[in-house]
Amino acid sequence: MNGAQKRQSVLEGIRAALGAGGADETRKKTVRKRLKSPRANLVPERARKGRAARLELFTGMLEGQGAKVSHASGLGDVPEIVAAYLRGNNLSAEFRTGSDEMLAAIPWDKTPSLTRHRGRGQAGDGVTMSRASTAAAETGTLFLTSGEDNPTTLNFLPDTHMIVIRAGDILGSYEDAWNALRKTFGARALPRTVNLISGPSRTADINQTIVMGAHGPRRLHVIVVG
Amino acid sequence: MKPASRAFKTNARKALANEPLQRALGGIKHGFVANRAKARAALPEFDRLRDEARAVKEHTLAHLDLYLEEYEAKVIEAGGQVHWAPSADDARETILKICRNAGARTVTKGKSMVGEEIAINAHLEAAGIKAVETDLGEYLIQIRGEPPSHIIAPAIHLTMDQVEADFRNIHKDLPPERILDEPGQLVAEARAVLRDGFLAADVGITGANLLIAETGSSVIVTNEGNGDLTQCLPRVHIVIASIEKAVPTLEDANTILRVLARSATGQECSTYTTYSTGPKRPGDPDGPEEFHVVLLDNGRTEMLGGEFHDMLRCIRCGACMNHCPVYGAVGGHAYGWVYPGPMGAVLTPSLIGIDEAGHLPNASTFCGRCEAVCPMRIPLPKLMRHWRMREYEEGNTPAGYKLGLKLWAFAARRPKLYHALTGLGAPLLARFGKRRGRFRSLPLAGGWTRHRDLPAPQGKTFQQLWRAREKTP
Structure with a gap:
């Protein structure tokens, strides 16, 4: 069988098993409708909180999953928070970011001890920084989208990953977060990669004991701005 | 990989005697099982x-x-x-x-x-x-x-x-x-x-x-x-x-x-x-x-729309095996192929054939914990029962097992005879087992008593006790 025949054979097998003809308009209509206007299923109560409670849930969830969360009142406070965090963990003051506009607008020169490199993640990167597009407080989950502004490799290659997010971008549920991305990227379209990140890398494959830093970052530092 | 599911019984016996394996399996209850209960409660x-x-x-x-x-x-x-x-x-x-x-x-x-x-x-x-x-x-x-x-x-x-x-x-x-x-x-x-x-x-x-x-x-x-x-x-x-x-x-x-x-x-x-x-x-x-x-x-x-259709809902979370007493005792390798535990007992015969994997649907006490925890509500015991029936129909069941089932079915379909037999058996066993209250070995029950004692009946059958209770106001 060639590729087209294999495809045909699987699809025909499914239709035969379901007793459905290829020209069944009712089924097609049902599918088109569900895809055109996606409908939320049950959303947990905890995802439907007001701003203050939402931020508290977001922070609590992330900390419970082993991340560190800091709050900055404005972009101007970020460099000091970053410098203090890196110092406190005995880490080098060099880090890498993509071309994200918000990260570029941070007044890095206020803290000369910090050195910011640019570009995609490199094998030897100790510390990197990304910006999250949005987040869902229900499980402390950050949504990062791929591209030149925030390359995916920055999320996984370093030992320490820092993620900056505006407080206003932290929403309640996964549904809220996807709807925010739909506004940016359009209906039925996503960037190449969307990474949902909820803590540092971990494994329990040895001795059923949780160890941080399996393959991805050992540390995750989330900075909430505003 | 070449399936080794035919050897389930031998594999299981080896697994039970494998000390490091037993130590490793012991951790599941305090890990996966306890954590799932916590997450559900939250x-x-x-x-x-x-x-x-x-x-x-x-x-x-x-x-x-x-x-x-x-x-x-x-x-x-x-x-x-x-x-x-x-x-x-x-x-x-x-x-x-x-x-x-x-x-x-x-x-x-x-x-x-x-x-x-x-x-x-x-x-x-x-x-x-x-x-x-x-x-x-x-x-x-x-x-x-x-x-x-x-x-x-x-x-x-x-x-x-x-x-x-x-x-x-x-x-x-x-x-x-x-x-x-x-x-x-x-x-x-x-x-x-x-x-x-x-x-x-x-x-x-x-x-x-x-x-x-x-x-x-x-x-x-x-x-x-x-x-x-x-x-x-x-x-x-x-x-x-x-x-x-x-x-x-x-x-x-x-x-x-x-x-x-x-x-x-x-x-x-x-x-x-x-x-x-x-x-x-x-x-x-x-x-x-x-x-x-x-x-x-x-x-x-081939599973779609058929007897094993429900299995296609499986999202491979592993909850069924984490909660399975059989998996917890013998581990995954005993099942002899890629998918172990209750989900494997249903899926494996569908993928490699019941002649290869006939033992797997039998490796269950039907305690029902797998179905109780399955996030997709797959009726795993029912699906295993379908396989057992199919295996029986295809004549893969061993002769001794078949004879036993036939004898039991003969009695079970005749309640009077069944009650007469159990009514005879219970007091008899109670008399023999009186001193210890349990049997270390018993003819025809070696499969049970090799690994644990059988508690001796107290003299009356369940039905007799039930009737007596119904009579008391």
Whole structure:
């Protein structure tokens, strides 16, 4: 069988098993409708909180999953928070970011001890920084989208990953977060990669004991701005 | 891999006598089981989400052909390629061809049960392509040449001492005097060794937990981040997924993800959930240049709409095996193929035949815990019973077993005779067992008394006691 025949054979097998003809308009209509206007299923109560409670849930969830969360009142406070965090963990003051506009607008020169490199993640990167597009407080989950502004490799290659997010971008549920991305990227379209990140890398494959830093970052530092 | 499911009984006996295995299995109750209970308690809507997740999958399966076509169209629109594989052979050939076209020498692999099902590593290795498992658990079993013993914790059967011995044996260029007596040290060593593998790979192969028709995205769920390094570093990314992984929308994926991690490890959510849609785009500084999806059928369409249809809702969380007393006693290797525990007892005969895997549906006490915890509400005991019936009809049941069943059925269909027999047996056993209150051995019950005592009846049958109770006002 060639590729087209294999495809045909699987699809025909499914239709035969379901007793459905290829020209069944009712089924097609049902599918088109569900895809055109996606409908939320049950959303947990905890995802439907007001701003203050939402931020508290977001922070609590992330900390419970082993991340560190800091709050900055404005972009101007970020460099000091970053410098203090890196110092406190005995880490080098060099880090890498993509071309994200918000990260570029941070007044890095206020803290000369910090050195910011640019570009995609490199094998030897100790510390990197990304910006999250949005987040869902229900499980402390950050949504990062791929591209030149925030390359995916920055999320996984370093030992320490820092993620900056505006407080206003932290929403309640996964549904809220996807709807925010739909506004940016359009209906039925996503960037190449969307990474949902909820803590540092971990494994329990040895001795059923949780160890941080399996393959991805050992540390995750989330900075909430505003 | 060649199935060893025919030898279930021998495998199980060996497993029961395997001291390190028993030690390793002992941890499940305090780990997975306790954590799932905690996660469920922390989300009041959990059981209603299970109903919804079930409904999502049922709707998808009823329109599976159409959702797969929609998914395919979106993948192509994003610049990816979709390859349909009716059989495991087709999938292996397609993957090998993509690897050859890419001139691949090394392939990294994220954890994929479908990858195990089609034994892709052996196929690539036979063609001279090195396949490196990157999930830590998968790496541990790959260096031992073993199949996974659990669908989400493939090396759960190993103790730390065994891992240490394997690492000293395999990582020969590291100093022999290094200390490896904590999980953290072993993890750090694997991280360093595998990091080179990630950077050197030409092709990355991952599985998929979900395929989203709305956007043409495949979703992987990991805690380690290995799946992400597998797919964002090499030039070519291949996704291998079975057809029942489809869901309509991002919202439908949310529902399933809300029950997946909680049922599996008891986490609120996994650390990394990654949605991949096509290859590198203009302006992307990273990501694969080629993006392929291999859609595997391998017997699924035959399950659709039939006796074993419900099994197609399975999201491979592993809750059924974590809660299974049989799995907890013998571990996953005893089942002899890729999928162990209750879900394996139903799925394995569908995929490799009841003649190979006939023992597996019998490896259950029908206690019902698997069904009670299944996030997709799959009636696993009922499905195992279907297999037992089919095995009986096909005449694979041993003669002695059949005779026993016939005798029991003869008596059970005649309540008077049954009560007369049990009414005779109970006082007789009570008299013989009076002194100790239990039997150390009993004719015809050696299978029971070899491992534990049989409590002696107290003299009356259940029916007699019940009637007496009914009479008392």
